[in-house]
Amino acid sequence: MHGTYEANMAMQDCDVLIAVGARFDDRVIGNPDHFLSKPRKIIHIDIDPASISKRVKIDVPIVGDVKSVLDDMLECYGEVKSDHDKSLVKPWLAQIKEWASKDCMAFEDDGSFIKPQKVIQTLHKVTNGDAFVTSDVGQHQMWAAQYYPFDKPRRWINSGGLGTMGVGLPYAMGCQLAFPDSQVACVTGEASIQMCIQELSTCKQFNLPIKIINLNNRYMGMVRQWQEFFYGNRYAESYMDALPDFVKLAESYGHVGMKIEKSADIEPALKEAFSEKLKEKLVFMDFITDQTENVFPMVPNGKGISEMILAGES
């Protein structure tokens, strides 16, 4: 639903699609009829037979553990004498490059407001892309996925398509307990973080120095985005007029609280939070972000994955 332009176009336009343990959920494939409107071969590897051909008709079902299936496949691939012309893939790669040139992730930032995307980019820079990142659900979750490139497995921990608000903090606690010497960042929103806010007490009890990056836009952002795009700006029950002072709240639990209101302060604040000085402390960083920012690209509900709305198009 919020994948990059080139990723969605490639998934729709390819000839063969290999799904490895994916469940073809509606957030990923959009409208199932539109998904199948471009005929292509779909190969699905999954351990659960009930997931295969559940949402879209699969051409080659393979029931099994992804690990062993892929090992076997690589063995078979090695044995097959292939004389296929490798240059055939060049036009496809060129096409993908052309789609990527749209630069769908670009956002406007004149420094007058804190852009949530900038916070995530800076987080990546400050942590060298090495942190464990957990998140809750909503716009912040999408931005964390889009702007923090991960190159190691099991660093990006969130509820994905299950969309359970409240997991960010407990997930971060689990990571910190398992990897006490690693940097753990919980990217969250002001609505999500309040669902399990009492766990700040558990963090104190077990000395878990996680860094909470609260992207505070004073809205339930994702709900408001849908209301803006599809429901004529009828903002029902998505505003947050009754927020606590998060800095005071974090301090009352014995942690460090920071409130960041200016764009120029993003990097210094993150650097301080992840510094040696605050290595043993949980830091709650309340970023007051631009309220009007939306997540792009977006596949509207019921549309196909190639029918995305891009930034500047709505």
Next chain:
Amino acid sequence: MENESGALSRVSGLFSARGYNIESLTVAPTEDPTLSRMTIVTNGSDAVIEQIVKQLNKLLDVVRVLDLNDGKYIERELMLVKVKASNQYQDEMKRISDIFRGRIIDVSDNTFTIEVTGSSSKLDAYLESLDSESIIETVRTGALGLGRGDRILKA
């Protein structure tokens, strides 16, 4: 499936949670007292039936699932029908019931109760052959099925 309390509710819960239609359902213990056999009549497209079978197989209480339609099978259902049978209707009632090999198992001044067994479509036909005005009450068990010959459903 396991002959345990909760097994029936898990299966029917699966159907209701996913919106699959249960036309009829019958269940009873088998010759093996640890196991029950449940027969469900449902309808849906091939894709829906495929999902039902797969989802049932995922339940811990379910030991084996068989779609009887995949081969030859025998189907039977039992029905009791209470009909108006005052004087002028009696002979007619008896005549129709004989044609369908039904048996009259209860008689009173104004009513007969007839027991009919057969495939579900035979029972449907029997009900249609009766004058709808004369039917007072009906109760059906739901269809049972068994594979023909060597086709066996065993744990």
